[in-house]
Amino acid sequence: MAAGAPRIFVSHLAGVAVFDPNGDQVGRVRDLVAMLRVGRRPPRLLGLVVELSTRRRIFLPMTRVTGIESGQVITTGVLNVRRFEQRPTERLVLGEMLDRVVRLVETGEDVTVLDVAIQQLPARRDWEIDRVFVRKGKAGAFRRNKGATLTVDWSAVDGFSLEEHGQGAENLLATFEQLRPADLANVLHHLSAKRRAEVAAALTNERLADVLEELPEDDQIEILGKLKEERAADVLEEMDPDDAADLLSELPEEDKERLLALMQPSDAADVRRLMAYEERTAGGLMTTEPIVLRPDATVADALARVRNPDLSPALAAQVYVCRPPDETPTGKYLGTIHFQRLLRDPPYTLVSAVLDDDLQALAPDAQLPEIAGFFATYDMVAAPVVDEGGSLLGAVTVDDVLDHMLPDDWREQEFHLAGEVNHGDGGA
Incomplete structure (x- = not known):
């Protein structure tokens, strides 16, 4: 290996931004692709799986990586945006190697893979996996921080080429613990069914x-x-x-x-x-857990409920005032208070004094076009659903409306681009 060539542990690359030579971000690293070799030769690192801003995953060969430093990856500037598809001879480093149980060649002892390190070779831009960071003993939900850890050469362990049942997932999850649910869902979607089940279990x-x-x-x-x-x-x-x-x-x-x-x-x-309710009606789209307050509650009470970190931004955007009972289906629905209004009034103000009671509520059998028109007309992010008796049944949020207006397979759709796209002046 090149003298002084940096060694990088792959867990540090998860989610790292990828830039072109001009400093423009083109995506983020979601995994690394390696190819196992015969005997105990270290695997060759073929490239990176990069997720573009469109959530499309592409393959970036290591020959087009000009630098990995300071928490960023620099490319030559030319990307092939065809969708990444894993080949049978390839292994996903984060998705398939971490948490695997392998054996120390010298002692035959079982160890769990916590991380692996990559290093650049002197020739061109070739990289390989040369070190493995392991913990003695098998992985388990209650074994974190237990057992001695050590870093060994790739040739000192055996078992990466075997199919493993019951592989853990705690170290894989640790690399993605900061991801939003939608981004972690995208990671799971691109794993094998076996790994998807193991990650879900963890x-x-x-x-x-x-x-x-x-x-x-x-x-x-x-x-x-x-x-x-x-x-x-x-x-x-x-x-x-x-x-x-x-x-x-x-x-x-x-x-x-x-x-x-x-x-x-x-x-x-x-x-x-x-x-x-029918799926594409207000009753079928609504959530039954909006913020509901009685008319004698104060603005301070409302703001305390809005601060709940488990609420989505759409549900936290407004509260609904109803007579008891204050769980859906409620007593008589009196009106809505928008979050901005709560910020303008003194904390001791009764919510019954600041109601928006002119806003027409949705009926539970309102169809999707009517619901979408309501949101567009009133610039709303959530809307009350009220039955004929005047009881609040729930609230429809704009994200649920969009979910049902987009094509059924919208989560799997990606831009169908092909060929080479130039993201800078660098050559291939």
Whole structure:
């Protein structure tokens, strides 16, 4: 190897920005692609999987990487934007190597891979995986920080070429722990079915629920089907009721009823109520958990509810004032208060004094075009859904409207570009 050539641990590259020679960002690193070689020769690093701003994943060969330094990757400026497709002889370093159980050649002892290091070779721009950071013992949910750790040469371990069942995922997840749910969903979507199930098993119920809401329908059903039924019910409880209802509606009737029976009665009741409405109506799109206050609550009470970090920005944008009971379906709906109005009035002001009671609410059977027209007309991000008796049933948010207006496979669609796109003046 070149004297003084830097050694980089791959966990430090997850999510790192990729720039062209002009300093313009073209994407972020989502994985590395390596090819195992015969015997104990270190794998050759073929390139990087880069996610563009369009969420399209492309392959960036290492021969087009001019530098990896200071938390960034610099390219020659020319990218082939054809979608990345993994070949049978290739291995995803983050997705398939981390958390694998391998053996120390000298002692035969099992060790768990925490990280691997890459280094540039003297010839041209070739890179290879030359070191492995391991922990003694097999991975497990309660073994973090247990067992001695050591860094060894690639040739000192054996077992990367074997198919492994029950591979852990904690170190893979650690590399992506800062990702938004939509971005982590994109990572899962591009993993193999085996790795997808292993990663899902390692996520907390709350995190998995957030990620499921962002996945294509086929991935949702696949992941839910591989969970134990009790855990699947727990995850459904953590999902927004409307998303849980959409997912359950795609399952066979007996599976759906079995999972509903395992859910908490109050959560199951909300989901059943939503499933009673047609999918593309306000009743089918709404969430049953908006912010509801009684008329004697104050602006300070409203702001305290809005601060809840578990609320989406759309749901936190306004509160709904109703007579008791204050859980949907509520007593008589009185009106809406927008977040900006809450910021303008003294904290001790009663919410009943600052209501917007002129805004027309949606009926539960309102169809998607009518709902979209409502949002466009009034520049809203959420809208109340009220029944004939004047009770608030829930609220429709703009993200759910967009979900149903876009093509069914919109989460999987990417820009169908081909050929070479020049992102700078550098040559190939």
